[in-house]
Amino acid sequence: MEVELSGFGGFEGVELLQKLHLFTRLTFEETSRLGGLIEYLDLPAESVVIEENALGNALYIIAKGEVRVTRDADGDGTHGATEEVGRLHEGELFGEMSLIDDLLTSARVTTVTACRLLKMPRDKFERLLASDDKLAVKVYRSFCRTLSDRLRRTTAMLVR
16 A cells, blocks of 8 residues: 655755755755745647747756756757757756846756756745845855856866
8 A cells, every 4th residue: 555645745845955965965954945945847749848039937846857957059049950959857057047147048948858847936935045144155155166166177177
């Protein structure tokens, strides 16, 4: 006999957040506070999650499924000709830069399979960090570390 437990959906989000490089240095309590911001999205295959050249408004974490990251190859804005720049799977995140800057998104993200996404909206994220300076410093330092790591990897690739 299989027993289904209810009320643990929020824990799924906290557990996933703690596994992300971006939030590994947060305490369980801090991660739980961020987890309280999460909205769950269940999307069918071929759903556009983020449109290229749009104002981003959330960080997304893939709880289940796969997404494709593409760019408009000919720059005409129609996505008639696209270039795939990557695929992301369970446990990976995207859209995190929209939490800290006001620039337009650099790619389109589309579900390849049916997906369960955890969405952390920017407005809720900003309100939480505005109310807790200590948490804000830890989160922004983590963003800086992540960006620094990416910059080092990119520089190493360019040097080769």
